[in-house]
Amino acid sequence: MSNKLKAKQSSYRAYCKLWEILDWIYPPHCGGCGETGSRWCQNCRSQVKLVDKNYCPTCGHVHHSPGLCSRCASHIPSFHSMRSWAFFDGPVRNALHRLKYQGDIALGEVLARPMLRLLQNLQWEIDCILPVPLAIDRQRKRGYNQAALLAYPLALGAGIFYGAKGLVKIKETQTQVGLTFEQRHENVEGAFRAYSKIVKNRKVLVVDDVTTSGATIESCASAIMEAGADRVYGMTLAQAPYHS
Numbered sequence: 001m002s003n004k005l006k007a008k009q010s011s012y013r014a015y016c017k018l019w020e021i022l023d024w025i026y027p028p029h030c031g032g033c034g035e036t037g038s039r040w041c042q043n044c045r046s047q048v049k050l051v052d053k054n055y056c057p058t059c060g061h062v063h064h065s066p067g068l069c070s071r072c073a074s075h076i077p078s079f080h081s082m083r084s085w086a087f088f089d090g091p092v093r094n095a096l097h098r099l100k101y102q103g104d105i106a107l108g109e110v111l112a113r114p115m116l117r118l119l120q121n122l123q124w125e126i127d128c129i130l131p132v133p134l135a136i137d138r139q140r141k142r143g144y145n146q147a148a149l150l151a152y153p154l155a156l157g158a159g160i161f162y163g164a165k166g167l168v169k170i171k172e173t174q175t176q177v178g179l180t181f182e183q184r185h186e187n188v189e190g191a192f193r194a195y196s197k198i199v200k201n202r203k204v205l206v207v208d209d210v211t212t213s214g215a216t217i218e219s220c221a222s223a224i225m226e227a228g229a230d231r232v233y234g235m236t237l238a239q240a241p242y243h244s
Helices: 003-025 042-046 070-074 090-101 107-122 136-142 146-158 181-188 215-226
Strands: 081-087 128-131 167-169 192-194 203-211 231-239
Touching: 003 107, 003 146, 042 090, 081 107, 090 107, 090 146, 090 203, 090 231, 107 146, 107 231, 128 146, 146 203, 167 215, 192 215, 203 215, 215 231
Parallel strands: 081 231, 128 203, 203 231
Antiparallel strands: 167 192
16 A cells, blocks of 8 residues: 555544544534434434436436436436435435535535445545536535535545536536426536546546435536546435436
8 A cells, every 4th residue: 555545544534533523522412313312323324225226327317227328328417327325305305404404514424424335335436526617606605515525535545636627617506406307407507627637647536425316426527528638427325316
């Protein structure tokens, strides 16, 4: 093991330890059920519905026939492959709502752990991790980017370069809720810009909290490939069902 990798693993252990110390000082509440004593309790972990079968090998969305889904067969995405850890349901949905809307940033580290295990199992060749960015005004109002709270510990744990400023959002978009598949893609088309000095000739992983139609990851991947990346992958904590 190289000294550089050892240093990164040491940094990850220190990062996790810091959150454990904060848990001791300020007893946490479970992101899934609200019980005191753990950020992510055993009972909620046992209720997670994993996306571990019947998924498209490209976009990662569940479908019930072998091979590519009909969308990926008719239109190959800009990303090489995308995967989600679990379905956006029950405790996972509750935890992501707390992380995203209630300022419970401590959930980022603990929810990144299963993403790290998923990434290690996939054995993708990755040398750069980027979070899906928020628009400047939205991040200023919220105070943080929930995708970055997942992407940073994921990069730290995997020992992979974290390109915090490799991708920016340059166009304000409306909410994707209620839009058709085509409208979702149109809504985020051209919404992101990637910086060549960070992504050029690299194999990049884009991280977000939830995917529904895959439009956001697709738009990010398109910008990253235009900036000279070798290949782009996508990963989200959760996958929400999409109905046309």
